[in-house]
Amino acid sequence: MNTKPAKPTTPKAKSKTKPTKIYEEVARHIKRMIEDGVLAPGDKLPPMTELAKQFGVSRAAVREAFSSLVGMGLIDLRHGEGTFVQRIDVQTMIIEPMNAALLLGRSNLRDLLEMRRLLETGTVQAACERRTEEGLLRIKQALEGQETARHTLEEQVACDLQFHIAIAEASGNNVLLNLMNTLSEALRSTLRATHETAADPEASIREHRLLYEAIAAGDAKRAALLIHAHLEHGERQILVRKT
Structure with missing residues (x-):
């Protein structure tokens, strides 16, 4: 499993446009890795500290990104085991306004x-x-x-x-x-x-x-x-x- 994502680009504020938060960029990047098959269902994600270093962001930003991805039904945080990409099928998929x-x-x-x-x-x-x-x-x-x-x-x-x-x-x-x-x-x-x-x-x-x-x-x-x-x-x- 390739888990060395490129560092997300910090969004630039635009007039009349709400700037994207760092954790949203991290969540979007991980979601794209899942969609592209870089991360497959059942794969275990690296620890938050390691991902924070790879992305060049704070651990808190990664934690918020994880919370967002859990809400989308894309990842599962298992206490004492780690964080895993969810297995999705027609019967159990949690549908969010994204490419689920x-x-x-x-x-x-x-x-x-x-x-x-x-x-x-x-x-x-x-x-x-x-x-x-x-x-x-x-x-x-x-x-x-x-x-x-x-x-x-x-x-x-x-x-x-x-x-x-x-x-x-x-x-x-x-x-x-x-x-x-x-x-x-x-x-x-x-x-x-x-x-x-x-x-x-x-x-x-x-x-x-x-x-x-x-x-x-x-x-x-x-x-x-x-x-x-x-x-x-x-x-x-x-x-x-x-x-």
Whole structure:
């Protein structure tokens, strides 16, 4: 196990922007090591003192970083044993607004993506059958929000997620909507990955626009084909990143 991370860069304060704290930089760096496979599930992390020296920060900063990572469900502090990278699977993963879904093993990640495809295909078909003017307006507003959300990655991801949730609302099925809301953070992490790796940032918007038009027209067959193609496109990007 390679546990010699580069020293995190101390963030520079920017006007109107809250400076990133040192412990947040340390936590982000360790999280990236886990995501990249440098630290694998079950691996034991070096002691805080050693990590503090490697990162060039105080032991207190490492302790705070560990607390943050424990809250994300990424590491486990075992009294008398040390600190270990958590083993994550579909059933037990603790979902936070980060790339937790991408920490799953490849087979479990495929299961998660397949479940999303099955869920959303049924959701768009129901939306075609039960759409209302109000429901269509919500989908359109989410689409328009995505079309203007070009300032930050998180803003783009949030608008993308809202578009899919708006379709679930338009389905008129509260169970489907509750499932989408329950899975929202796992979906957020997969959406973030597709936006980060997208060769054509406008592709998602074009696909969403076609999907909205199919739902508005009540064309369930076309909507199902469009959502299937849209999700498969995103899945390919995520699984390529996972390799």
